[in-house]
Amino acid sequence: xxxxxxxxxxxxxxxxPAAIFAQNIAITTDHVALxxxxxxxxxxxxxxxxxxLSSASVYRDVNxxxxxxxxxxxxxxxxxxxxxxxxxxxxxxxxxxxxxxxLDYISSQTKNIAPDVxxxxxxxxxxxxxxxxxxHYKAFQQxxxxxxxxTIWQEEKGAVTLDRYASAFINIAWPQNYLTHFYGxxxxxxxxxxxxxxxxxxxxxxxLGVRTAANYNPSFLLSPASDVxxxxxxxxxxxxxxxxxxxxxxENLKLNIDxxxxxxxxPGINAYASAYELRPGEKxxxxxxxxxxxxxxxxxxxRNFHHWAIDHGIWNGHQKRLTxxxxxxxxxxxxxxxxxxxxxxxxxQLGLDLFLLDDxxxxxxxxxxxxxxxxxxxxxxxxxxxxxxxxxxxxxxARGLKFGIWIEPEMVNPASExxxxxxxxLMIAPNRPEHLYRTQxxxxxxxxxVQDFVFGVIDSLMQQAPGIAYMKWDCxxxxxxxxxPCLGKxxxxxxxxxxxxxYKVLGRIRAKYPDLDMMLCASGGGRVEYxxxxxxxxxxxxxxxxxxxxxxxxxxxxxxxPALTMCAHVTAAGRESxxxxxxxxxxxxxxxxxxxxxxxxxELSLARTTVDNxxxxxxxxxxxxxxxxxxxxxxxxxxxxYVNGSKTRALVFAYSQETMQxxxxxxxxxxxxxxxKHYRIKxxxxxxxxxxxxxxxxxxxxxxxxxxxxxxxxxxxxETSSVLELEAM
Ligand code: GLA
Numbered sequence: 223x224x225x226x227x228x229x230x231x232x233x234x235x236x237x238x239p240a241a242i243f244a245q246n247i248a249i250t251t252d253h254v255a256l257x258x259x260x261x262x263x264x265x266x267x268x269x270x271x272x273x274x275l276s277s278a279s280v281y282r283d284v285n286x287x288x289x290x291x292x293x294x295x296x297x298x299x300x301x302x303x304x305x306x307x308x309x310x311x312x313x314x315x316x317x318x319x320x321x322x323x324x325l326d327y328i329s330s331q332t333k334n335i336a337p338d339v340x341x342x343x344x345x346x347x348x349x350x351x352x353x354x355x356x357x358h359y360k361a362f363q364q365x366x367x368x369x370x371x372x373t374i375w376q377e378e379k380g381a382v383t384l385d386r387y388a389s390a391f392i393n394i395a396w397p398q399n400y401l402t403h404f405y406g407x408x409x410x411x412x413x414x415x416x417x418x419x420x421x422x423x424x425x426x427x428x429x430l431g432v433r434t435a436a437n438y439n440p441s442f443l444l445s446p447a448s449d450v451x452x453x454x455x456x457x458x459x460x461x462x463x464x465x466x467x468x469x470x471x472x473e474n475l476k477l478n479i480d481x482x483x484x485x486x487x488x489p490g491i492n493a494y495a496s497a498y499e500l501r502p503g504e505k506x507x508x509x510x511x512x513x514x515x516x517x518x519x520x521x522x523x524x525r526n527f528h529h530w531a532i533d534h535g536i537w538n539g540h541q542k543r544l545t546x547x548x549x550x551x552x553x554x555x556x557x558x559x560x561x562x563x564x565x566x567x568x569x570x571q572l573g574l575d576l577f578l579l580d581d582x583x584x585x586x587x588x589x590x591x592x593x594x595x596x597x598x599x600x601x602x603x604x605x606x607x608x609x610x611x612x613x614x615x616x617x618x619x620a621r622g623l624k625f626g627i628w629i630e631p632e633m634v635n636p637a638s639e640x641x642x643x644x645x646x647x648l649m650i651a652p653n654r655p656e657h658l659y660r661t662q663x664x665x666x667x668x669x670x671x672v673q674d675f676v677f678g679v680i681d682s683l684m685q686q687a688p689g690i691a692y693m694k695w696d697c698x699x700x701x702x703x704x705x706x707p708c709l710g711k712x713x714x715x716x717x718x719x720x721x722x723x724x725y726k727v728l729g730r731i732r733a734k735y736p737d738l739d740m741m742l743c744a745s746g747g748g749r750v751e752y753x754x755x756x757x758x759x760x761x762x763x764x765x766x767x768x769x770x771x772x773x774x775x776x777x778x779x780x781x782x783x784p785a786l787t788m789c790a791h792v793t794a795a796g797r798e799s800x801x802x803x804x805x806x807x808x809x810x811x812x813x814x815x816x817x818x819x820x821x822x823x824x825e826l827s828l829a830r831t832t833v834d835n836x837x838x839x840x841x842x843x844x845x846x847x848x849x850x851x852x853x854x855x856x857x858x859x860x861x862x863x864y865v866n867g868s869k870t871r872a873l874v875f876a877y878s879q880e881t882m883q884x885x886x887x888x889x890x891x892x893x894x895x896x897x898x899k900h901y902r903i904k905x906x907x908x909x910x911x912x913x914x915x916x917x918x919x920x921x922x923x924x925x926x927x928x929x930x931x932x933x934x935x936x937x938x939x940x941e942t943s944s945v946l947e948l949e950a951m
Contacts, residue, residue: 264326266298311391317380352377367530388490389511396446404439409766411747412778421476427469431701436748452521459523463752464509466721467492528784548815550580568818576624598640615689626692631679651703659699667723669708697744728757767793786844805943849893865894872948878937891932895925901948
């Protein structure tokens with residue numbers, strides 16, 4: 223049936239015009255509002271999403287796009303099988319086989335759950351069945367963030383099958399919709415793609431089972447115009463906090479003038495192979511969809527996400543992150559106790575907080591000397607580390623360094639003792655050959671014994687060596703031929719149950735080890751999303767450490783994730799100078815993965831200066847407001863800056879990527895400063911005797927001048943960089 227016919231059927235099926243009750247349910251933050259009303263058919267309708275207006279009563283008369291004649295098109299949570307014939311938010315099969323669902327409005331409550339957080343719960347119920355949905359909205363006032371999800375339960379005579387169960391159903395009434403989503407592959411994560419949404423369904427999704435953000439990140443930016451900038455234009459930005467298979471659908475219904483344009487955003491768990499049997503009395507909670515809106519461009523939505531993440535979205539957001547020396551790119555699998563301990567002095571010389579021992583330290587019968595063996599056998603390899611992990615922790619501690627260690631506990635190599643002992647713990651579909659990827663298989667985390675095992679990997683390391691301060695939790699393959707031996711013939715919700723099990727284990731770890739710093743890694747950025755970040759302090763955005771690529775990748779990652787979560791290591795990758803590499807890494811969370819002994823005296827001294835500067839200014843980078851100034855996607859240059867809350871200190875990063883003879887220098891206006899303040903600008907990350915590149919280093923400028931007129935670009939050569947510190951006088 224074509225769209226027109228579908229609409230005719232739809233119109234015939236509903237009684238309209240459906241009068242609207244005056245009562246608004248307004249979910250508001252300081253600057254954003256999402257407003258619902260209940261019609262005479264008891265249907266909950268979205269009537270507004272955008273800039274907060276002066277009072278709740280005005281919403282009724284605002285955006286005509288939401289006031290079309292057929293109000294059911296703006297339903298708050300579209301149900302399948304009844305009269306809504308497009309993509310539903312929820313579709314079920316009742317215990318008696320009826321596949322239609324109707325949800326009537328029952329009640330709603332709004333309460334302050336924290337000084338800055340208002341929660342609204344809206345109860346819906348099927349008039350003919352004891353089937354219930356609660357729509358939840360947590361509105362973070364200052365952050366301008368709304369977190370929304372649903373709880374679904376039923377009291378029917380048997381199990382109800384949930385075929386679809388989205389986290390939200392958001393109606394957008396813009397005349398056109400430009401979507402930017404982020405696609406990636408190994409070493410090329412978070413590449414932005416902007417497109418004008420055509421009629422039909424566009425979807426950002428994952429069926430990878432684990433490491434689900436390896437291609438699409440579950441995040442997007444949406445605007446009514448293509449020329450939205452960092453400082454102007456409307457933007458709705460959203461991200462789904464979920465570590466399993468996800469699907470964010472954008473169904474664009476291009477309607478006529480009377481009906482308005484209608485875009486539905488339907489974020490949630492991917493329905494693919496995931497029908498969920500909901501038992502009577504069981505409550506199913508969908509993942510959180512987190513979104514924000516700004517009418518002043520993309521910069522503001524990022525700052526909203528960053529504030530929210532630090533206060534509410536990530537583990538220990540206010541705890542200082544540790545600078546570190548990692549040995550992965552420095553040694554790969556070839557090391558022993560002495561070579562590792564020999565690197566500690568380098569970490570100390572650089573002034574770093576921690577040493578992170580990467581892959582390759584475990585396995586005895588099947589030593590982990592390459593990626594083909596040992597995964598699953600989490601005992602220190604006796605030849606490489608005769609003193610065990612404890613010895614290394616002791617040696618590091620003796621030098622005033624903290625110690626961290628790499629694990630990949632959800633995985634197993636066939637060449638391992640674990641594989642020999644526990645074939646029943648492997649995820650392999652019956653009658654299918656083992657399909658190895660990086661020579662490894664996924665463990666059946668749904669099995670409670672595997673959960674105990676995975677928890678035990680972390681727990682026993684912490685018991686053996688209580689000084690461990692940091693873990694890098696990796697995940698180097700996706701799930702295929704997915705089958706959980708533990709679920710037997712009931713495989714339907716396998717992907718969902720795996721993710722539930724992952725959170726369960728992480729919850730246990732966090733309950734016992736709240737102070738352990740954890741880095742989220744999955745072949746680089748394959749798990750970067752807020753579902754897991756609730757348990758992790760930081761993440762590894764990519765194995766690509768080429769600094770020019772990093773400038774781009776960190777730029778797009780920063781749309782949603784704050785600098786303190788974004789590990790950035792200086793490595794041997796790239797021909798750029800050490801200074802360039804450090805200036806890039808310092809704009810995220812600084813780390814190194816180099817052989818410090820190979821540095822010249824000058825390089826060592828510059829590195830020490832940079833690390834000292836990072837520590838001195840870490841507060842500004844970690845918690846300051848980010849302003850992206852010059853895009854590496856639009857020019858051959860890049861610049862971004864952080865400004866602290868009181869606008870007394872700021873840091874500007876500038877990079878010249880690959881300049882060309884004909885390049886014109888970019889406009890370089892600073893942002894976020896106090897126009898009335900005066901700032902002394904000093905170029906940093908230089909050796910004492912080096913002449914600053916910034917010709918006016920040391921001079922004082924007014925905030926107003928810096929923002930209105932800006933600075934003159936001075937990095938005229940390729941692969942040059944500069945960091946400016948601004949201090950209010
Ligand atoms: C993944 C990670 C790397 C490194 C290796 C170790 O690829 O992304 O940083 O830890 O695994 O095998």
